[in-house]
Amino acid sequence: MDLGLQLRRAQRRLTYLGYRTLLRSIGFKRARSLGSWSGALQFHLFWRKRWRLQRDIAQVLGHTAEDPCIRALLREAYRVNNGAALEIMAMFDRRQDERDLVSRCELDGLEHLSEAMAAGRGAILLATHAGNALLATIRLAQAGWRVSVVYRDARMMSEGFFQEGLEQYGIQAILANGGIRAYGQMLTALKQGRIVFVMMDQGVKQAEDGLMQRFLGKDLPMSAGPAQLARASRSPVLPLITTAATPAWRFTVQPPVALTGGTLESDVELLVRVTERQILQAPQLWSWHHRRWGKSPLVASASHQ
Numbered sequence: 001m002d003l004g005l006q007l008r009r010a011q012r013r014l015t016y017l018g019y020r021t022l023l024r025s026i027g028f029k030r031a032r033s034l035g036s037w038s039g040a041l042q043f044h045l046f047w048r049k050r051w052r053l054q055r056d057i058a059q060v061l062g063h064t065a066e067d068p069c070i071r072a073l074l075r076e077a078y079r080v081n082n083g084a085a086l087e088i089m090a091m092f093d094r095r096q097d098e099r100d101l102v103s104r105c106e107l108d109g110l111e112h113l114s115e116a117m118a119a120g121r122g123a124i125l126l127a128t129h130a131g132n133a134l135l136a137t138i139r140l141a142q143a144g145w146r147v148s149v150v151y152r153d154a155r156m157m158s159e160g161f162f163q164e165g166l167e168q169y170g171i172q173a174i175l176a177n178g179g180i181r182a183y184g185q186m187l188t189a190l191k192q193g194r195i196v197f198v199m200m201d202q203g204v205k206q207a208e209d210g211l212m213q214r215f216l217g218k219d220l221p222m223s224a225g226p227a228q229l230a231r232a233s234r235s236p237v238l239p240l241i242t243t244a245a246t247p248a249w250r251f252t253v254q255p256p257v258a259l260t261g262g263t264l265e266s267d268v269e270l271l272v273r274v275t276e277r278q279i280l281q282a283p284q285l286w287s288w289h290h291r292r293w294g295k296s297p298l299v300a301s302a303s304h305q
Contacts, residue, residue, distance in 0.1 A: 016089075023090045028100075031090040032083040039082030042289075043075045050074065053288055056298045060217040061283065073284045080245045081287040084132040091134075092165025098142050101169075105135035108243075109253035113145075113195070116236040116256050122190035123236050125253070126226060126271065128201040128278050130242035130285040134166075136251045137197050141170050148172040148189040149197045150182070150225075176225070183225070190233040197240075198226050201275050202292050211265060213272045216279065218296040227267040230259060237271065241278045242285045 023031055043050055053074055055065040063070050091101060116123045127133045134149070141147045149171055151162045166173040172194070174185045189196050203220040204210040210221030230237050236256035244250035257274055260266040279286045288294065 019086060019089060020093055023086060023093065028087070028090040028094070028096050031086040035083035035086035036079040038086075039078035039080070040075065042082065043078040049289070049294065053294055056217065056294075057283070057288055059298055061280075074288060076284040077286060077288050080131055080285050081129070081289070083245075087132050088134055091138075092161060092168075095168045098138065098169065101135055102139050102142055104248050105132075105139050106248050106250045107136055107139050107253070108251070112238055112255045113253050116238055117193065117195075119236070120193060121233060121235040122193050123195050123238055123256075124190070124226060124230055124233075125195055125197045125240050126237055126257075126274065126278075127197060127199050127240040128242065128275060129199060129287045129290065130279065130282070131245050131249050133197075133199075133240060133242060133249075133251060135249055136240065137166075137171055137195075138169050140195060146172075146192070146194040147197060148174055148186070148194050150174045150176050150186065150199075152176045183229070186225075186229055187233055190229070190235045196229070196235075198229075200226050200271065201279065201286075202290055205292070211268050213269060214299065215272055216276055216293065217298050218293060219299060220292070220296055222268060222272055224264060224268050227259070227264060227271050231264065231267060237274075239274055239278050241281055243282055245285055 026034065054070050057074060058065040058067060058070045113123060137147050137149055149166050151173060153175060163173040172189065174182055176182055186196055200223045203222050210223050212219055213222040215222060226237065238256050239254040241252045241254060243252050260270055
């Protein structure tokens, strides 16, 4: 393995351990404030990455890179999503009072979910990395819904971190890296009438594991999993949009998306466009600084305006 890659992974692991130690000291209620502060600091310190992101976001949104609103948008994205990351770390590292967690999350559009679930095929909840959407799954579970969350392991986290963290709140954890076994678990969950929570907005690491799509101005390999799952199960796909970060996280479940009825590729493209619309409704809440989107080159003349 490349020495530079080893060092970066070691640095991320040490950062995780440092935050975990600090969070155990200050508690869950202060986790988001700490993350918000660290996000603002990261935004100011890593100015080269910030400028590159500002340039790319500006072109996607039809602005100039010097536009103050783009700088403000990106700074807020750093603050919101670093705060969400530490909040998730704290609530999965040590079990929190569910009443406190639920009080920090407002969830609209549940009538759409109820109507979709009435068909008896479960439902696929398509979310994005915009704030602490996992709070929405805890809120659903506490309301009596059976919820399964599809997640990917992070090397810097302790083994079993997400699985154990989700299960302590009564949520089934499905490791996406599990291949055909994971796909079988998702299908079974839907057949059991469960809500399967998935994300596809950060693409996949290896190009051969996804389908190339134009996503927010960049050509990225996007997961075909959600589309394939919906096609095989005939379960409805409902977008989950993050609409606000303060004073509480606020999410909205939208009506089901009708697949194209054509090829898998056309359905993947449809869900990519749906995901873009989710993000662009409140772009200041999405994690633009995630490594995969941030490092990919912008396609010339990309704009969503």
